[in-house]
Amino acid sequence: KAGVTQTPRYLIKTRGQQVTLSCSPISGHRSVSWYQQTPGQGLQFLFEYFSETQRNKGNFPGRFSGRQFSNSRSEMNVSTLELGDSALYLCASSLGDSFSPLHFGNGTRLTVT
C-alpha cells in the first residue's frame, strides 16, 4: 500500500499570502488529521476530518482551515500568512476509530518570509 503523501514538500511564501497544502491518505483510510510542528511549541493538533466532515478542531485561529473530499484526500489552507506560521505541517491518516494508529506523511515545510 502506498503511504500518506503530502505535497508539496517545501513551500516559501511571503507574509500576507495564502497557502494550500495537500494530503492523500492511505487507501481505505477515512480520517485525516493535521498537525503543526515547530521547535518552540512542538506538535500541535490542527483539525481532523472524517468522511468529509470536520470532527475535531484544535486551538488555532480561523486563518487555518481545511476540507476533505469524497476520496478522503484533504487540503489545509492558511490565509494571511504570518511569520509564526513557519513550521512543518504533518498530515496523518487512519481508519478513524479509537486506537487505530495514525500513519503520518513526510510533511510540508512552510517558510514564511
Add this chain to the structure above:
Amino acid sequence: AQTVTQSQPEMSVQEAETVTLSCTYDTSESNYYLFWYKQPPSRQMILVIRQEAYKQQNATENRFSVNFQKAAKSFSLKISDSQLGDTAMYFCAFMKQTQGGSEKLVFGKGTKLTVNP
C-alpha cells in the same frame, strides 16, 4: 486537559546497548491510549509501540518495550540492542478513548536519541 512530559531532551547510547526514555502524563481520564512515535531526519513520524490503558500487560514490539505504570502515570520506552537506525526524535503521545470516534494525539516535546557506533 491532558499533558505529556518528556524530561530528557537528549540522550545517547552506544550501539548494542539498552536505553530507556521517560514519559509522564497527566489526565483525569480512565480509558486512554499511549503511543511512542519516532521521527528520523526524513521527518516522517513512525509508530513504534502503543499501549491501551486498561491492559496491565506491557506492550512489546521486537526490541522495543514499554513500562506502563498507570497509577504513577508513567510510560517509559526501553530500546534493547540499540542500532544506528534508532537515531531519531522520540515522541510520547496520549489519546483519549472515545466511543466510535477518534481524538487528537497530545504529544510530548520529544527526546533526541543518538546511537553511537
